[in-house]
Amino acid sequence: MENSENQEHQPTNFFQSTTAKLIMVGILTLVLLIPLNFVQELIFERSERKKEVVNEVTELWGTDVHFYGPTLRIPYKTYTETSVVDAKTKQVQIQKTTYIDYAYFFPEQLKNKSDIKKNTSLKRGLYNNVVFTANMNFDGYFVKPNFEKLEIKNEDILWNKAVIVVKTTNLKSIKSDLNIKLNNQTFVFESKAQDDKFYGELETNNFDYNLVNADGKINFNFSMLYNGSNSVKFIPVGKTTTINIDSDWESPSFEGSFAANTDSKTITEKGFHADWKVLHINRPFAQEHLEKMPNLNEFLFGVKLIETVDEYQQNERASKYGFLVIGLTFLIFFLIQSISKISIHIFQYSMIGLALIMFYTLLISITEHSSFTLAYIIATISVIVMIVLYSFSILKNRKFPLFIGASLTALYTFIFVIIQLENYALLVGSIGLFLILGAVMYFSRKIDWKNN
Structure with missing residues (x-):
């Protein structure tokens, strides 16, 4: 009897605790800034190439x-x-x-x-x-x-x-x-x-x-x-x-x-x-x-x-929200993992993060052959469908993947609206981030941090 009580109160290994998992997810988020930076450099390079071509043409046509x-x-x-x-x-x-x-x-x-x-x-x-x-x-x-x-x-x-x-x-x-x-x-x-x-x-x-x-x-x-x-x-x-x-x-x-x-x-x-x-x-x-x-x-x-805003400026502005998208998506998975006690491996977080970064390479490559709006819609649908299907295999039910899909749709829609706005971008962005913080605080209240 005494042994069973001791087992119940035996402290969990730190590396299996919620705190350790949160730290690893945070470190992974920072590591993913490296490929995100490569994507931003690609956007800058393509933008400079466009400027060179435009300068060549205008020199011939007229300045x-x-x-x-x-x-x-x-x-x-x-x-x-x-x-x-x-x-x-x-x-x-x-x-x-x-x-x-x-x-x-x-x-x-x-x-x-x-x-x-x-x-x-x-x-x-x-x-x-x-x-x-x-x-x-x-x-x-x-x-x-x-x-x-x-x-x-x-x-x-x-x-x-x-x-x-x-x-x-x-x-x-x-x-x-x-x-x-x-x-x-x-x-x-x-x-x-x-x-x-x-x-x-x-x-x-x-x-x-x-x-x-x-x-x-x-x-x-x-x-x-x-x-x-x-x-x-x-x-x-x-x-x-x-x-x-x-x-x-x-x-x-x-x-x-x-x-x-x-x-x-x-x-x-x-x-x-x-x-x-x-x-x-x-x-x-x-x-x-x-x-x-x-x-x-x-x-x-x-x-x-x-x-007013050309396609490369819009791509650049979208990529600046990359850290926010990766961080919030990881936070959603972490909250689901903590509340439902479903185990998600750090490798699975990595795959999700890389899928989010692929959004920006899809966006710029499609934009160069169509409009920014159409490219944004195609890239958004592609990434959300990929992450939702992957979530079915990780979370083993339908409720959480569908919630993730709805959350990502709302997040990408929110970012698209901010990109299109000029005079009210800061106001709308600040209100949106305030509401997101409120939602995180609401859902995280059920996590028992004392035993983790």
């Missing part, structure tokens, strides 16, 4: 479209005087040397209307490269420059050698004839060599500024058709600059020094419309400049055409 101009350039004479002493007579003579400098004048009014159409036909290998064609129309007018303000005499001004200058990126991707109409006279833009590594330069042939109309203005009008990608931006050189952009792109990002008008800005699934109006008082630079056009890139504004 960012940034526009600086038009600007009126008028040459004028400057003089330097040098004193020269005659060696024989010792008389001082004044030699006068003439140089040509340039004055640059921005337009009084600049208006632009741009229509941007996305092009999804470019494909290289697995990757679709979303680029666009931009049809841009410009009009406005210059007023007669005030050279007195610049302390330049009227007789030194070469009015008959004025030109219109436009600086723009992506010269190779302009797909239209470049004609500019100045008060009903047509001039042709020609590409000019210059030192600016960011912009290419276009300028007209010389014209006589005296073609001003009765109002003392030179009206201009011209159009440009671009192949481009990523962004369309402008520098507000007009004393009043008005920009209107329409596009069928559904995910714009408005960037730069000036915000789009909130009253007229619209974004829908079919595209967007945006307006900007910038006055001279809104920008800290003058309407006229001497010697050269200033660098005003810091005042660029416009729209960046983006993919």
Whole structure:
């Protein structure tokens, strides 16, 4: 009798205790972070490969479209005087040397209307490269420059050698004839060599500024058709600059020094419309400049055409929840093991963990040939079915495997919702984790830790 009581109260071997099993499961969870990290590196590698391909295609098709101009350039004479002493007579003579400098004048009014159409036909290998064609129309007018303000005499001004200058990126991707109409006279833009590594330069042939109309203005009008990608931006050189952009792109990002008008800005699934109006008082630079056009890139504004979350970003975000999925799945099996007294070997935990990691390799490989949503559904069903069928052989009944299947379905659904959300991802994730913690606390209350 005494012996049987001693046997009943004989302490369990530590390595067979619940505490030891919990420690081993925890260590296994940490070990599985190694293959999970390999999967994340694979996602990063595939993402970098896509960027390389996209860069190759956009370099051929066309990159960012940034526009600086038009600007009126008028040459004028400057003089330097040098004193020269005659060696024989010792008389001082004044030699006068003439140089040509340039004055640059921005337009009084600049208006632009741009229509941007996305092009999804470019494909290289697995990757679709979303680029666009931009049809841009410009009009406005210059007023007669005030050279007195610049302390330049009227007789030194070469009015008959004025030109219109436009600086723009992506010269190779302009797909239209470049004609500019100045008060009903047509001039042709020609590409000019210059030192600016960011912009290419276009300028007209010389014209006589005296073609001003009765109002003392030179009206201009011209159009440009671009192949481009990523962004369309402008520098507000007009004393009043008005920009209107329409596009069928559904995910714009408005960037730069000036915000789009909130009253007229619209974004829908079919595209967007945006307006900007910038006055001279809104920008800290003058309407006229001497010697050269200033660098005003810091005042660029416009729209960046983006993919809100591409497939590799979604895969990367999904993989970041890998530790959570493995840990919670192991916790479910551990709670079932502890409550039902069913023995689950550490090798069986390993097989379940590897199946969970295979989810991410399935996800990225299927995503590259279809959409992320379809890939997520296929990978989720495949992994859940595999784990549920394996659980039938481990747990020897139907109740627990079905519960595991329902739990994993809820977990993967929860993660998918978080991945799709942008503004509320943190809020929904925090609420979800709080509820999961509450459920774990509820089910773990039946475990008798004193005898383990």
